[in-house]
Amino acid sequence: MSNEANAAAPDAAPTPPDAAEAHVPDEPRRDFLIKLSLGLGGVAALAVGVPVVSAVLAPLLQKNPQAWRKVGTLTDFPVGSTHLVKFENADPVAWSGVSSESAAWLRRDSETTFTAFSVNCSHLGCPVRWEQGAGLFMCPCHGGIYYKDGSVAAGPPPQGLTQYKIRVNGPHDVELLTAPIPITNITS
Numbered sequence: 001m002s003n004e005a006n007a008a009a010p011d012a013a014p015t016p017p018d019a020a021e022a023h024v025p026d027e028p029r030r031d032f033l034i035k036l037s038l039g040l041g042g043v044a045a046l047a048v049g050v051p052v053v054s055a056v057l058a059p060l061l062q063k064n065p066q067a068w069r070k071v072g073t074l075t076d077f078p079v080g081s082t083h084l085v086k087f088e089n090a091d092p093v094a095w096s097g098v099s100s101e102s103a104a105w106l107r108r109d110s111e112t113t114f115t116a117f118s119v120n121c122s123h124l125g126c127p128v129r130w131e132q133g134a135g136l137f138m139c140p141c142h143g144g145i146y147y148k149d150g151s152v153a154a155g156p157p158p159q160g161l162t163q164y165k166i167r168v169n170g171p172h173d174v175e176l177l178t179a180p181i182p183i184t185n186i187t188s
């Protein structure tokens with residue numbers, strides 16, 4: 001009786017064939033899913049990272065294009081007068097609209113020489129106005145004041161007004177050397 005029982009015991013609790021067989025194919029599937037997750041994670045990281053890195057590096061690698069722009073003719077600027085002149089930036093993009101334009105205060109110092117300053121205050125960029133009577137540039141935003149030569153007279157501006165190069169091209173045309181906004185590193 002006991003021999004019969006012992007002989008029957010192995011048959012009483014056999015390993016389910018389905019479970020044993022199902023365990024084997026799980027590993028390749030798990031490996032596949034891990035690799036798929038890593039691959040998708042890498043693609044997602046690239047999709048997010050490439051634009052971010054490009055946005056950070058692009059301004060560092062970009063050249064500052066400049067271009068001469070005509071702002072008038074000699075007869076437009078009597079000697080000793082100061083005028084607000086507008087011009088298109090050197091590298092406007094198609095969708096920039098009015099932001100593709102800049103302006104400068106242009107003074108004719110003599111028959112052959114001009115001085116031009118950016119209208120943008122060096123503090124936070126508000127447009128300054130020229131006060132002929134006082135001989136000063138005034139910023140309406142925080143009270144910044146500049147002398148006639150563009151240097152700071154009072155207020156918060158950390159430095160003088162940015163100066164543009166000017167030339168007379170041909171017999172009459174007065175031209176200004178532009179730069180992209182924000183204007184940097186231009187001195188006459």
Ligand code: FES
Binds near residue numbers: 121125139
């Ligand atoms: S923006 Fe001109 S003083 Fe602040």
